Amino acid sequence: MGIKILTEHINVPGIETLEVYRKHGGYRSVEKAIKTMTPDEVVEEVKTSGLRGRGGAGFPAGMKWSFLAKPEGVPRYLVCNADESEPGTFKDRVFMEKNPHALIEGMITSSYALGANTSYIYIRGELLFILRILEKAIAEAYAAGLLGKNILGSGYDLDLHVAPGGGAYICGEETALLESLEGKRGNPRNKPPFPAVKGLFASPTVVNNVETIASVPWIVNNTGAEYAKIGVGRSTGTKLISASGNINRPGVYEIELGVPVEEFIYSDEYCGGIWKGKQLKAVVPGGSSVPILPADLIMKTAAGEQRLMTYESLSDGGFVSGSMLGSGAFIVFDEDQCIVRNTWNYARFYHHESCGQCSPCREGTGWMERVLHRIEHGHGHQQDIDLLVSVAKQIEGNTICPLGDAAAWPVASAIRHFREEFEWHIKHPQEATAPGAVYRGQLAAATV
Amino acid sequence: MAETINAFQFSDKALAEIQRYISHYPEGRQKSALLPALHVAQAENNGWVSPEAMDAIAEILNIQPIEVYEVATFYTMFNLKPVGKHVLEVCRTGPCCLRGADQMIETFKQKLNIQEGETTADGMFTLKPVECLASCGTGPMLQVRETYYENLDSEEAVDQFIEMMRNKEVETPEWKK
Numbered sequence: 001m002g003i004k005i006l007t008e009h010i011n012v013p014g015i016e017t018l019e020v021y022r023k024h025g026g027y028r029s030v031e032k033a034i035k036t037m038t039p040d041e042v043v044e045e046v047k048t049s050g051l052r053g054r055g056g057a058g059f060p061a062g063m064k065w066s067f068l069a070k071p072e073g074v075p076r077y078l079v080c081n082a083d084e085s086e087p088g089t090f091k092d093r094v095f096m097e098k099n100p101h102a103l104i105e106g107m108i109t110s111s112y113a114l115g116a117n118t119s120y121i122y123i124r125g126e127l128l129f130i131l132r133i134l135e136k137a138i139a140e141a142y143a144a145g146l147l148g149k150n151i152l153g154s155g156y157d158l159d160l161h162v163a164p165g166g167g168a169y170i171c172g173e174e175t176a177l178l179e180s181l182e183g184k185r186g187n188p189r190n191k192p193p194f195p196a197v198k199g200l201f202a203s204p205t206v207v208n209n210v211e212t213i214a215s216v217p218w219i220v221n222n223t224g225a226e227y228a229k230i231g232v233g234r235s236t237g238t239k240l241i242s243a244s245g246n247i248n249r250p251g252v253y254e255i256e257l258g259v260p261v262e263e264f265i266y267s268d269e270y271c272g273g274i275w276k277g278k279q280l281k282a283v284v285p286g287g288s289s290v291p292i293l294p295a296d297l298i299m300k301t302a303a304g305e306q307r308l309m310t311y312e313s314l315s316d317g318g319f320v321s322g323s324m325l326g327s328g329a330f331i332v333f334d335e336d337q338c339i340v341r342n343t344w345n346y347a348r349f350y351h352h353e354s355c356g357q358c359s360p361c362r363e364g365t366g367w368m369e370r371v372l373h374r375i376e377h378g379h380g381h382q383q384d385i386d387l388l389v390s391v392a393k394q395i396e397g398n399t400i401c402p403l404g405d406a407a408a409w410p411v412a413s414a415i416r417h418f419r420e421e422f423e424w425h426i427k428h429p430q431e432a433t434a435p436g437a438v439y440r441g442q443l444a445a446a447t448v
Numbered sequence: 449m450a451e452t453i454n455a456f457q458f459s460d461k462a463l464a465e466i467q468r469y470i471s472h473y474p475e476g477r478q479k480s481a482l483l484p485a486l487h488v489a490q491a492e493n494n495g496w497v498s499p500e501a502m503d504a505i506a507e508i509l510n511i512q513p514i515e516v517y518e519v520a521t522f523y524t525m526f527n528l529k530p531v532g533k534h535v536l537e538v539c540r541t542g543p544c545c546l547r548g549a550d551q552m553i554e555t556f557k558q559k560l561n562i563q564e565g566e567t568t569a570d571g572m573f574t575l576k577p578v579e580c581l582a583s584c585g586t587g588p589m590l591q592v593r594e595t596y597y598e599n600l601d602s603e604e605a606v607d608q609f610i611e612m613m614r615n616k617e618v619e620t621p622e623w624k625k
Contacts, residue, residue, distance in 0.1 A: 087541045087580040129594040161472040166483045166523025183482035185522040245546040250585035345542045
């Protein structure tokens with residue numbers, strides 16, 4: 001059992017109420033920060049902690065904070081990205097549902113550090129039921145003097161609001177999120193200017209993921225140096241992992257960064273092994289956007305070392321033999337799963353979610369979906385595999401926002417590691433489209 | 449003489465809810481309340497947003513109607529045509545499929561005798577496929593209004609769900625209570 005920074009009290013009955021939350025040490029970081037620290041000191045602690053953005057990009061949070069422009073007389077905003085939409089990711093939903101005050105505490109302490117007097121939690125529209133939970137908790141915090149004017153008698157003012165989206169994956173991209181928060185279509189903005197200079201309402205803005213913000217109170221209470229001791233190398237602290245797919249124990253797990261992948265899959269503390277006694281075929285370790293890896297490559301790096309649940313270890317080998325930690329959405333495939341079908345499903349998702357602004361993404365995602373659909377349904381051509389690789393390559397890096405890359409990587413990596421399975425679908429359409437048919441040739445070689 | 453046809457009237461509670469959202473934003477930024485207003489309109493209008501409701505929103509927010517239309521058509525949660533009493537928003541994305549979402553959706557199609565996007569003849573159910581709802585550990589699953597229904601991984605589970613919903617009234621959102 002590793003240290004629990006985010007989930008220690010998550011199953012305490014009544015933790016969603018201010019009273020119980022405070023009984024378990026809640027809101028200590030607000031008192032400590034506001035009464036004994038300057039905003040810059042809080043920023044320094046977060047920098048020292050090595051905390052990295054937990055939404056997927058993994059950018060150092062303290063550094064992001066230090067980029068915030070601070071012109072005189074212009075308001076600054078902190079916006080929490082609770083638009084959790086990356087397929088496979090459900091950690092923020094579970095976290096907010098069970099322990100709303102933990103996010104609110106993080107918002108207050110972080111807003112103080114950034115000098116924001118109005119902050120927003122932008123939550124995906126499908127989670128209106130969690131918006132209600134957060135609003136109830138926010139009302140309690142106002143009543144207790146933790147929000148509003150002159151917080152805890154310090155002279156610091158903060159208003160905190162929750163804003164719902166309307167159903168659009170793209171709004172998880174920070175500039176699309178800001179557009180949406182302004183009541184517009186979720187079209188990502190060209191950068192520069194970055195939100196740190198010109199964000200919400202054209203004012204300097206920091207956008208952080210739920211888990212990132214919720215990690216700040218522990219850092220303030222225990223110091224950034226203590227946080228940096230947890231984890232491995234530049235992967236400091238703990239991470240919420242959303243485990244799904246063909247495992248015995250799907251759910252959200254808080255791990256110390258550095259747990260071996262093999263332990264995470266097979267230990268009863270985490271996934272509990274592959275369900276129904278099946279064999280492991282593949283893993284998408286960081287949400288649908290990151291490269292899929294076959295069983296042998298997810299366990300070991302190209303150098304033959306044990307792969308760990310860290311930013312560095314999961315990406316070891318680049319895209320040739322590695323993947324990414326991403327949002328920590330760990331999707332497990334057993335031997336009965338068809339990689340072609342899954343790749344088509346993901347391609348359909350990205351086509352559906354492309355905002356349509358950039359031609360390579362708008363047209364390319366549709367192409368990939370249609371070509372994969374025909375392969376999956378027994379109408380593929382031999383040249384389709386190279387066509388997919390070519391389309392993916394032409395989307396990657398050629399769009400305003402990372403949705404293009406996110407659409408290209410799953411397709412390119414599935415072909416890279418499971419090419420035989422695609423070829424089999426094209427060469428043996430009748431066999432491949434039979435109910436429950438799965439290619440098993442490559443599995444024998446790759447299974448651990 | 450011009451006559452308003454099918455004019456849409458928000459209830460007082462709905463108007464208060466929209467005003468509450470407007471108050472969250474700086475002066476002159478009332479357009480930010482557009483998505484919340486569309487959610488309110490949908491809850492007020494039997495689960496869909498009519499052109500008249502959009503025009504009413506434009507008036508409240510003091511923006512052009514086109515600004516409402518372009519947003520309502522961008523986001524997938526807003527139904528722009530009439531729907532059944534219960535809209536079953538079934539997750540069809542990869543992680544749920546690993547746990548049987550394809551079969552769940554097939555079962556719904558057979559039991560309700562409709563295709564994806566259609567409404568049953570009695571107006572009770574609309575089957576609406578949606579993308580990942582952040583409930584991958586408890587799939588296959590679906591959403592109706594503000595409630596998740598999870599682990600619908602067998603024919604029996606789907607049967608029970610349909611029976612339960614047949615006798616269920618539409619949820620009242622928090623602000624309407």
